[in-house]
Amino acid sequence: MRFENKVVIITGAGSGIGEATAKRFSQEGAIVVLAGRDTDKLNRVFSELSSNKALVIQTDVAIRESVKNMVDETIRHFGRIDILVNNAGLYVTGDLLSVSQEKGDEVLATNLNGVVNCSYFALPYLLKSKGSIVNNASVSGLGADWGGAYYCAAKGAVVNLTRAMALDYGSQGIRVNAVCPSLVLTPMTERFGDEILQHFDSRIPLKRAGKPSEVAAAIAFLASEDASFINGVNLPIDGGVTASNGQPNFN
Numbered sequence: 001m002r003f004e005n006k007v008v009i010i011t012g013a014g015s016g017i018g019e020a021t022a023k024r025f026s027q028e029g030a031i032v033v034l035a036g037r038d039t040d041k042l043n044r045v046f047s048e049l050s051s052n053k054a055l056v057i058q059t060d061v062a063i064r065e066s067v068k069n070m071v072d073e074t075i076r077h078f079g080r081i082d083i084l085v086n087n088a089g090l091y092v093t094g095d096l097l098s099v100s101q102e103k104g105d106e107v108l109a110t111n112l113n114g115v116v117n118c119s120y121f122a123l124p125y126l127l128k129s130k131g132s133i134v135n136n137a138s139v140s141g142l143g144a145d146w147g148g149a150y151y152c153a154a155k156g157a158v159v160n161l162t163r164a165m166a167l168d169y170g171s172q173g174i175r176v177n178a179v180c181p182s183l184v185l186t187p188m189t190e191r192f193g194d195e196i197l198q199h200f201d202s203r204i205p206l207k208r209a210g211k212p213s214e215v216a217a218a219i220a221f222l223a224s225e226d227a228s229f230i231n232g233v234n235l236p237i238d239g240g241v242t243a244s245n246g247q248p249n250f251n
């Protein structure tokens with residue numbers, strides 16, 4: 001029960017890692033704000049939480065007014081914010097020329113500007129509570145993927161934003177960290193198909209995809225007092241992918 005009555009905002013909480021994170025914080029006593037665009041998905045997660053100390057707020061993280069409303073509603077209901085989990089994200093496959101600029105803009109607006117927007121509006125309250133931010137970046141922000149230009153650009157920016165914010169707000173008692181998952185089976189990746197998933201298995205030393213609950217556990221750790229001296233870290237949750245220097249496996 002590390003988060004008894006702590007107010008935790010989780011974006012993209014209607015599926016995948018965000019859903020697992022909402023369930024983890026709820027199990028540990030938190031008041032959970034489920035933020036996302038699709039209220040049907042959010043209401044389903046709400047109904048499966050272990051406690052009814054929760055609130056659904058329809059939010060598009062790419063739109064500033066929508067994020068301001070998310071924060072205002074959270075304060076109106078609960079009076080404080082202790083933890084912000086910037087999890088909402090979109091994936092698009094393709095090199096720079098093969099992705100339409102509209103789609104590319106949407107990826108940057110969600111995966112990067114979304115983190116900026118939510119942090120911007122939540123920070124005044126996090127400064128009061130001496131709270132913590134955990135971003136969901138990716139191993140795609142630590143090194144690049146073939147055919148993932150926009151996604152890698154956004155996630156790389158989130159990785160360095162995490163460091164910059166850790167520097168700027170650490171002295172005011174706020175910790176900012178990120179998780180960097182490799183392949184995790186969620187609605188985002190389930191459509192990849194068996195062949196692509198097998199390629200991933202060949203590159204992941206643990207020989208399997210991650211589970212949303214395994215990323216949620218790391219997010220909860222970074223947000224908790226167990227991580228009280230951890231600030232500015234981009235933690236790979238990757239079964240060992242980033243332990244490789246990229247050279248081929250002959251064994």
Ligand SMILES: NC(=O)c1ccc[n+]([C@@H]2O[C@H](COP(=O)([O-])OP(=O)(O)OC[C@H]3O[C@@H](n4cnc5c(N)ncnc54)[C@H](O)[C@@H]3O)[C@@H](O)[C@H]2O)c1
Nearest residue numbers: 012015016017036060061087088089138181183184186188
């Ligand atoms: N699944 C993986 O392999 C993997 C690996 C590394 C990082 N990630 C990151 O984890 C995060 C969660 O992804 P997931 O794998 O759980 O996929 P997911 O598609 O299940 O979850 C993403 C959620 O974000 C929501 N969302 C998208 N755009 C939004 C917006 N503008 N405003 C509010 N909500 C929005 C979606 O509705 C969805 O519920 C993403 O940031 C993703 O980039 C995932």
